Amino acid sequence: xxxxxxxxxxxxxxxxxxxxxxxxxxxxxxxxxxxxxxxxxxxxxxxxxxxxxxxxxxxxxxxxxxxxxxxxxxxxxxxxxxxxxxxxxxxxxxxxxxxxxxxxxxxxxxxxxxxxxxxxxxxxxxxxxxxxxxxxxxxxxxxxxxxxxxxxxxxxxxxxxxxxxxxxxxxxxxxxxxxxxxxxxxxxxxxxxxxxxxxxxxxxxxxxxxxxxxxxxxxxxxxxxxxxxxxxxxxxxxxxxxxxxxxxxxxxxxxxxxxxxxxxxxxxxxxxxxxxxxxxxxxxxxx
DNA sequence: CCAATTTGACCTGG
DNA sequence: CCAGGTCAAATTGG
Numbered sequence: 001x002x003x004x005x006x007x008x009x010x011x012x013x014x015x016x017x018x019x020x021x022x023x024x025x026x027x028x029x030x031x032x033x034x035x036x037x038x039x040x041x042x043x044x045x046x047x048x049x050x051x052x053x054x055x056x057x058x059x060x061x062x063x064x065x066x067x068x069x070x071x072x073x074x075x076x077x078x079x080x081x082x083x084x085x086x087x088x089x090x091x092x093x094x095x096x097x098x099x100x101x102x103x104x105x106x107x108x109x110x111x112x113x114x115x116x117x118x119x120x121x122x123x124x125x126x127x128x129x130x131x132x133x134x135x136x137x138x139x140x141x142x143x144x145x146x147x148x149x150x151x152x153x154x155x156x157x158x159x160x161x162x163x164x165x166x167x168x169x170x171x172x173x174x175x176x177x178x179x180x181x182x183x184x185x186x187x188x189x190x191x192x193x194x195x196x197x198x199x200x201x202x203x204x205x206x207x208x209x210x211x212x213x214x215x216x217x218x219x220x221x222x223x224x225x226x227x228x229x230x231x232x233x234x235x236x237x238x239x240x241x242x243x244x245x246x247x248x249x250x251x252x253x254x255x256x257x258x259x260x261x262x263x264x265x266x267x268x269x270x271x272x273x274x275x276x277x278x279x280x281x282x283x284x285x286x287x
Numbered sequence: 288c289c290a291a292t293t294t295g296a297c298c299t300g301g
Numbered sequence: 302c303c304a305g306g307t308c309a310a311a312t313t314g315g
Contacts, residue, residue, distance in 0.1 A: 126292080126306070
């Protein structure tokens with residue numbers, strides 16, 4: 001009898017925004033659960049995964065409704081089939097831009113670039129202020145295949161003794177690894193990186209291992225062939241995680257230096273390390 | 288021919 | 302407003 005609920009596009013946007021924030025919070029909860037025991041956290045992880053899935057589905061449904069609404073803001077820009085040399089200027093990209101959320105971040109500094117087990121796709125490069133070298137932006141190749149949210153940034157921070165800083169964001173949820181044995185990768189890591197510094201945390205990590213940032217730690221023969229300037233690939237946390245838990249990392253990477261700093265939260269580091277590295281977690285996404 | 292990279296415009300948080 | 306992060310058309314390479 002009462003008037004049926006009528007929503008305008010503004011309401012839909014607000015609802016979508018609420019759902020997105022809810023999904024973000026659920027994702028943070030998922031990240032926190034990684035730091036707990038697998039036995040107790042396993043069912044919770046499954047539930048959180050379903051919650052995330054539900055949020056995502058709801059958002060997509062509502063987004064579809066918004067785009068269906070004829071009077072909504074989503075106007076189709078007139079496509080006259082003209083030879084538009086600059087279609088990007090007309091395309092409405094508002095709302096499509098997704099800046100990285102607050103996800104866990106860790107940094108690796110290495111004297112060289114080496115391949116890892118993951119496939120990356122470069123999607124951008126920016127000149128950074130007061131930086132001699134540009135920063136390169138990569139995302140997982142399987143971002144759209146499997147919804148893998150992992151990304152990284154690589155930037156050369158030092159020239160004379162070459163030093164690359166790689167910043168990772170998010171975990172790999174994809175199962176695709178470059179076809180190579182883990183021992184081989186670790187061996188390559190040993191050869192190419194006599195000094196490696198890892199740092200974990202969500203805040204600025206520079207202050208934590210600044211002591212190890214000197215030449216005493218990073219001491220590598222600068223006889224590298226400077227051929228590969230643009231090929232920037234990154235480390236193998238999965239394999240390294242296995243090495244960590246098996247305790248053989250000391251043998252394999254004896255000269256490396258790992259600096260870990262916990263985030264501002266109360267997650268234990270070792271547990272975090274294990275869960276961060278070890279699993280390519282599989283949330284069964286679809287029944 | 289398809290997929291990855293390049294590159295400049297676009298978008299957003301601080 | 303600006304610096305940094307992202308998008309996507311054009312280009313390149315296998």
